[in-house]
Amino acid sequence: MTETKADQPAGEAKPRRRQARGERRIQQLLDAAASVFCRAGYAGASTNAIAREAGVSPGTLYQFFPNKEAIAVELGERLTHRMREAHGVLFTPEYASLPLDRMLDAVVDPMVEFNCQNPVFLTLIHSGDIPGLMTEDHDALHVALQARLEELIGFIQPALPPERRTRTATMVFSLFKAGLELVLAHEGGERAAYIEELKASLHGYLAPIIGAETPSRTP
Amino acid sequence: MTETKADQPAGEAKPRRRQARGERRIQQLLDAAASVFCRAGYAGASTNAIAREAGVSPGTLYQFFPNKEAIAVELGERLTHRMREAHGVLFTPEYASLPLDRMLDAVVDPMVEFNCQNPVFLTLIHSGDIPGLMTEDHDALHVALQARLEELIGFIQPALPPERRTRTATMVFSLFKAGLELVLAHEGGERAAYIEELKASLHGYLAPIIGAETPSRTP
DNA sequence: GGCAAACACGAGCGACCGCTCGCGTTTCTC
């Protein structure tokens, strides 16, 4: 027992007294980071550029984050938290009783909405470049979402072998990411059209698997 | 007219006498680059690492390529050339008369085969990180493939408005890329299974659009 | 065999990166 007053588990000494000013700076820095990550990707974003965008010096940035990766991790955590509180659990077992069209609306629309307002989320989750440790956090989100998906698919079509169910969830996740990129790459009417295409593609893929009676999607 | 003997268009003075040894080195360097690009991505691959992998010094590398980007461009050109000569025009109008199942087999199988043997192709075409000028070359391939796709879709379903046809081609291209990534990320039986899933997803998306009678894909 | 051109080397240049450190300023606490 090395600690005397502060009850840290000795393994990690993280938290630190923050003033209101500090919390504001952290938010400024995370906003700046989101902007720069979107523009240049994680690897292409320099910490100096993030500090500049936030209007502070590089030294100030490192008052609040131990390293570049921690910025992405904290940003990711705040985004996932905001996503959960904005749309609840996102997909619950009760969705399984909906017809495929409605279920896709119920799942895809909020997800698209969220990603349009927080485009950095896709940048972080795509992460072709994010190095090592970030994988823990990134995978945590990835695995959690995919587990939800698998669960939902299991409710809808219990006859599916578990191996096939995993593949289906992986596939849906990947197709969704691809469609989402196209949605974010367009604006206005084009964006709306791509949202419909995204739903149509998911419908077309899932309908034969879950044995839906509707032959196609009617927009 | 500034040139006297060599008939260069004055705008570009590129080609240079190469010995057999030089051609061999170029191939070594491109092979090494493909390997390193696959491992680390374009941005993450250092020219020194490419030279080391090829067993030559950094200076030697720059005897044959003016800069890092030129390596990716040349690699891309050789890959597209190899793809064309390996599988012909890849999809021709006559495919339009095939049933959707068979057409997907005819288009997807060679494409998957090629990408499994040349995984660097996806790395280059994905190019979330490739900077500026590379875009010309990358887009050239992207646009060419998508134009072919649009053409084929136009043959199959002439009633589709051109705007919608473009969206469909974009969508198919994107879904295919996403599926291909999953295929390359697995091996053996899993890979074969994902190839089927890829075909199933394309079938599900395209069947309602082109008005196919087959309700689903039978593997 | 001689000579120019092509090939090969590898130390290292300049630029940029993530990050630090010494020191000055603001804010909280008593």
Next chain:
DNA sequence: GAGAAACGCGAGCGGTCGCTCGTGTTTGCC
């Protein structure tokens, strides 16, 4: 109001990167 802690700054450290350059070796051609 005094002391401590949090905040803020920016020059610059150590390192990597793309790329160069001076020099030496091999090759093709007469």
